[in-house]
Amino acid sequence: MKSSRAMRARRGSERLRLAVGRVVLLAVIVAGWEIGARARVIDPYFVSRPSKLAHTVGGWFAGGFIYPHIWATVQEAVVGLAVGIVGGVLVGMLFAFFPFLSGLFHPLMVVFNATPRIALAPLFIVWLGIGLASKVAMVVSLVFFIIFFSTYAGLRDVDVNLINHVRVMGGTRRDLMRHVLLPSALTWIFASLRACVGFAVIGAIIGEYLGADRGIGWIVQYGESMFDSNMVIAGLLVLMVFVATLDGSLGWLERRFSHWKQKPL
């Protein structure tokens, strides 16, 4: 017990050092940027300046300008994510349990998955308009495949030994599903969920670039059309914080549901 406490203390101090190091690194970058821009070593017309960006972003939040845009992007990403996850899990299960279906659709899935989704965005806008629906379609087209492939792999890749173990103790198909197949698939799905969040936001932003009247992507696109790099970068900053928050909460969820896993040494 004593040794584990010592270990925990050591790990704690390591974590603290890491945290301090990260803050310092960020401070150096921001300071370098600010000083460089003021000294005209780098051109603030193209890269703006941290203090100016802070002023812009602060103004957006204080004036309430930013909220409808964040909300629009959140809505697109979250709705698309939900639809993509549910669809991917369902189709993944279907294909894993009915190999014929899987064989039938396999070439189609591969072709769709290999198609660059940006190429589809104009189609989605033509079909679904510049509102929510086209962005959701964009997000779904990205998320669905990731979740589908993880669900499929998670179900197909289960250790036969585990299945036999539960069969021999009297487990029915339902028991196998509940105690072996789903938990196994869930670990795969969780492993890809974080990547999905990234893709969901990318999908929403791309959709907004190409045709929208709101959203963080629209801000960036609007700034670009005005040659206002300050606005572009401020929009990107909001985007980064937004994605980091989302990713952080997902990491927390993942840790909660994978407590049974061996931690890497």
Place this chain on the structure above:
Amino acid sequence: MIVVDRVTRTFETPSGDFTAVLDVSFRVAAGRFVSLVGPSGCGKTTLLGLIAGLIPMSQGRVVLGDRPVTGGVPPDIGYLFQRDALLPWKTALQNVALPLAIRGRPAGETRARASEWLRRVGLAGFEDYYPHQLSGGMRKRVSLATTLIYGPSVLLMDEPFSALDVQTRNLMENELLDLWAETRNTVLFITHDLEEAIALSDEVIVLTAGPGRVKASYPIPLPRPRNVIEIRFREEFTRLYEQIWKDLRDEVQQSYARSTRI
């Protein structure tokens, strides 16, 4: 009771049919502990899989109690696998409780009996540990408790202790015998280790190098209760060992020669 009657299993492979088990017949009377020994690759695991209904037979018949094994896992059997098969996402307690949960027993009873079984295999206090947090020997104990908790009348064991170090292994063998003295299931135990087979069993059946056939069968009239470590010092043990080894040696050599052919 286990009856294995002229059982054959052939697998199709790209290089032609491969017969793993050929015309094997034997029986294990209810409440007896019988070991199958044979060189590696003699179809021992296949045979166990056939009896457990996990692998379909090509020919022959298996009867457990008074029920023939046809298509599917028969009820009321336990199977201890060579690699442990604990569910990694369940704690020791949840793993041991699973067979009862599957049978729809009330949660309170399930919990109480599972922790009682963990205590019986010497793991009181480890209820909330996940498999990866336990040692190989501890995982085997959890597996054993998981298999015994629902009182299967037939227990199939596939080299369950072969991955353990010698000391742990001897301890586990003694614990198995103690538990078995209480439960008295019919046991079919597979091993390639003749000493282990003699120390544990009422009868030892020698299989030939693949395809596995029954070569000979020896009753082991050593008194019980036994201590697997001390029983090896008895003269009778040595005599039995020599006698059976003569049979087994040829098969091991044949299997070895085959596996090292260039």
